Amino acid sequence: MTSLASGARPRLRRDRAGGWIAGVCSGLARRLGADPALVRLAFVVATAAGGLGVALYALAWLVVPAGDAPAGERRRPSSARASVQVAVGSGLLLLSALLTFRALGLWFSDAIVWPLVLIAAGGVLIWRQSLGQPDAPEAPTRPRPVPTAPEQAAPATRDPAEAARTAAVAVSRTGVGVALVIAAGFAFLQGTGALSAAKDVLLAVFAAVVVLGVIFAPWIVRLVRSLAAERSERIRSQERAEVAAHLHDSVLQTLAMVQRRADEPREVAALARRQERELRAWLAGRPAPGQAASLGAALEAAAAEVEGRHGVPVETVAVGDAPLDPATEAVVAAAREAMTNAAKFGGGSTVDVFAEVSPERLNVFVRDRGPGFDPTQVPPDRRGVRESIVGRMRRHGGRATITSAPGSGTEVELLLERSGRDGS
Amino acid sequence: MSEPRVLIVDDHQLFRAGVRSELEALLEIAGEASGVAEAVRCIADLDPDVVLLDVHMPDGGGMEVIRRAAAAGGPAPVFLALSVSDDPEDVIAVVRAGARGYVTKNISGPDLADAVRRVHGGDAVFSPRLAGFVLDAFAGPAPQTDSELDGLTPREREVLQHIARGYMYKEIALRLEISPKTVEAHVSSVLRKLQLSSRHELSRWAAERRLID
Numbered sequence: 176m177t178s179l180a181s182g183a184r185p186r187l188r189r190d191r192a193g194g195w196i197a198g199v200c201s202g203l204a205r206r207l208g209a210d211p212a213l214v215r216l217a218f219v220v221a222t223a224a225g226g227l228g229v230a231l232y233a234l235a236w237l238v239v240p241a242g243d244a245p246a247g248e249r250r251r252p253s254s255a256r257a258s259v260q261v262a263v264g265s266g267l268l269l270l271s272a273l274l275t276f277r278a279l280g281l282w283f284s285d286a287i288v289w290p291l292v293l294i295a296a297g298g299v300l301i302w303r304q305s306l307g308q309p310d311a312p313e314a315p316t317r318p319r320p321v322p323t324a325p326e327q328a329a330p331a332t333r334d335p336a337e338a339a340r341t342a343a344v345a346v347s348r349t350g351v352g353v354a355l356v357i358a359a360g361f362a363f364l365q366g367t368g369a370l371s372a373a374k375d376v377l378l379a380v381f382a383a384v385v386v387l388g389v390i391f392a393p394w395i396v397r398l399v400r401s402l403a404a405e406r407s408e409r410i411r412s413q414e415r416a417e418v419a420a421h422l423h424d425s426v427l428q429t430l431a432m433v434q435r436r437a438d439e440p441r442e443v444a445a446l447a448r449r450q451e452r453e454l455r456a457w458l459a460g461r462p463a464p465g466q467a468a469s470l471g472a473a474l475e476a477a478a479a480e481v482e483g484r485h486g487v488p489v490e491t492v493a494v495g496d497a498p499l500d501p502a503t504e505a506v507v508a509a510a511r512e513a514m515t516n517a518a519k520f521g522g523g524s525t526v527d528v529f530a531e532v533s534p535e536r537l538n539v540f541v542r543d544r545g546p547g548f549d550p551t552q553v554p555p556d557r558r559g560v561r562e563s564i565v566g567r568m569r570r571h572g573g574r575a576t577i578t579s580a581p582g583s584g585t586e587v588e589l590l591l592e593r594s595g596r597d598g599s
Numbered sequence: 600m601s602e603p604r605v606l607i608v609d610d611h612q613l614f615r616a617g618v619r620s621e622l623e624a625l626l627e628i629a630g631e632a633s634g635v636a637e638a639v640r641c642i643a644d645l646d647p648d649v650v651l652l653d654v655h656m657p658d659g660g661g662m663e664v665i666r667r668a669a670a671a672g673g674p675a676p677v678f679l680a681l682s683v684s685d686d687p688e689d690v691i692a693v694v695r696a697g698a699r700g701y702v703t704k705n706i707s708g709p710d711l712a713d714a715v716r717r718v719h720g721g722d723a724v725f726s727p728r729l730a731g732f733v734l735d736a737f738a739g740p741a742p743q744t745d746s747e748l749d750g751l752t753p754r755e756r757e758v759l760q761h762i763a764r765g766y767m768y769k770e771i772a773l774r775l776e777i778s779p780k781t782v783e784a785h786v787s788s789v790l791r792k793l794q795l796s797s798r799h800e801l802s803r804w805a806a807e808r809r810l811i812d
């Protein structure tokens with residue numbers, strides 16, 4: 176057999192890595208370019224026919240040298256059509272072999288061999304289906320979770336048509352397998368003459384099931400329904416308790432403070448703003464400011480801090496987001512400095528912060544509508560802008576541009592090129 | 600153009616009173632409505648020019664008002680969404696339903712009056728936050744299958760970025776060296792794209808935002 180080996184096909188070797196026992200079937204399948212399951216089936220059936228399969232297997236184990244397939248080479252028949260052709264061909268070969276054995280007298284009895292063949296075929300189909308495809312599509316019927324943890328978005332990438340096809344193949348394979356095994360059972364019973372007795376028993380069981388079903392169906396349905404209702408009610412009351420606890424700790428406390436300080440408008444406004452921020456973060460499922468893990472959250476936290484300290488509203492709008500690393504942290508620090516300046520010198524006007532993150536660059540704009548200033552007139556001993564904003568950005572490979580003119584407000588632009596980083 | 604007549608729709612009495620007292624000196628208030636059904640009735644009876652619409656209300660909120668007013672086929676006022684919500688899903692949904700703009704409730708009285716006049720004059724009103732949402736929603740490459748509605752032009756992107764940075768239309772015109780009318784045209788075109796785009800990401804984006812934020 177090995178003398179037939181052409182260049183294109185791998186030589187006959189036992190494939191220990193891909194095999195079940197000693198890799199004989201797997202290696203043979205590789206040599207033939209067939210599905211290993213079919214070869215295994217052939218051996219099982221041959222075993223049924225007088226123990227021949229075991230003998231052949233043992234012989235091959237002794238004779239054929241081991242040698243594992245290189246990683247990429249373990250292949251499947253190229254297409255579904257080819258695999259069907261191989262299956263039909265192998266089936267016919269097996270059938271003829273069995274019939275030959277039968278004619279020669281190497282045979283147990285019809286009542287044993289044929290059911291065994293069917294069981295083996297069906298069993299292989301079912302096992303292959305349940306073991307071989309761990310990534311078979313699952314129906315995504317989970318209810319939408321409360322938006323706290325970041326959810327994986329993996330199922331969205333699967334092509335729905337492809338998934339449906341895979342599912343259909345899986346179902347039809349399993350169905351054929353089950354049908355084969357059941358047929359084998361019937362054939363065995365028929366062959367041994369037990370079927371007529373079993374028929375009566377089956378009929379009695381079936382009738383009993385129907386009768387009991389009719390009697391208990393309404394009760395079972397009611398039980399299932401009430402269980403579901405009770406469960407959803409429990410979930411709802413848990414959620415309500417959680418929301419109530421949160422509102423009590425945050426909003427009600429703040430409202431109490433507001434009432435007590437009603438004659439200090441600035442303080443009341445600051446309290447209200449801070450509470451608003453926290454509540455919005457909570458509603459959006461973001462972590463509360465202070466434990467920021469991303470650029471957007473860190474900017475939000477910096478805005479809240481500046482707002483709290485200077486009593487000037489700071490509006491933050493972010494498009495895209497980026498993880499925090501030394502460079503983005505520097506951007507946040509520079510932006511915080513710019514916000515502080517805007518709050519201090521912006522004449523109490525709203526400070527607008529806009530961050531835009533693309534894979535190539537990171538842009539942050541901090542703008543106020545205050546009196547503005549002439550950038551050339553800043554005395555050299557004022558280090559805030561020079562060091563904390565411009566210098567800091569330059570040290571991290573970015574730059575800061577300050578645009579201002581008397582009477583038209585000030586805008587600080589922070590720019591950090593991100594090419595070369597992995598954008599996320 | 601005469602001052603626009605405004606209908607205030609909000610389910611919070613306190614908030615309606617606040618808006619009324621701020622706008623009364625600047626615009627003509629046609630009336631107030633506290634719910635979806637009342638709003639639809641008021642639109643038919645009072646024929647306001649501009650409806651200030653709360654996004655969140657029982658029985659369907661602002662979107663339902665727009666839908667039922669259109670279905671009734673009576674007077675067709677302009678809708679301006681006015682909401683505390685900064686949930687992108689709500690914002691994008693009400694703008695896609697037909698609102699001519701979206702402003703947040705912490706807007707000052709004169710700015711709000713200005714926005715009302717602007718939508719009354721046929722322009723679109725984008726707050727910095729809405730501009731940010733739109734930039735976010737239209738980020739990434741447009742699907743090849745679809746028309747120019749599914750992407751922003753570089754100029755439109757530039758205009759939106761300036762709005763998000765807190766610039767007024769007049770300032771944007773100065774900075775980009777175009778006329779204020781051209782800025783308006785860009786903003787209106789973005790609004791049209793937002794309402795008509797078949798980009799399926801738009802709704803999915805809004806839904807996912809909550810999870811990946």
